[in-house]
Amino acid sequence: MxxxxxxxxxxxxxxxxxxxxxxxxxxxxxxxxIGLDQLARGETVSDEIVREKWRLQRAELLRTPT
Incomplete structure (x- = not known):
């Protein structure tokens, strides 16, 4: 090969x-x-929230003309 x-x-x-x-x-x-400390304090964000944030950001980028 x-x-x-x-x-x-x-x-x-x-x-x-x-x-x-x-x-x-x-x-x-x-x-x-920093991430480990936040996790130890219970400062987490759910997967659903993160996915929604990125979905909205992607949709905005696709709407924005280049």
Whole structure:
């Protein structure tokens, strides 16, 4: 099976140095902790509410001319 032309060969893979994404990693961990803290306090939103919010947002985007 031929390899995809969009995938780089393993020797072309680029690996990030340790700490290269430190700012993002820090932000991500903070966001996860905020979510866990909210969950522990019972501050949750039901799946139905989230789905309705996104349904309305999608409908609005589809109505907006580009």
């Amino acid at each position: 031929p390899r995809s032309k969009t995938l780089p060969e393993p020797e072309e893979w680029k690996f990030k140095e340790p700490g290269e994404d430190l700012e993002y990693d820090t932000w991500f961990k903070e966001q996860v902790q």
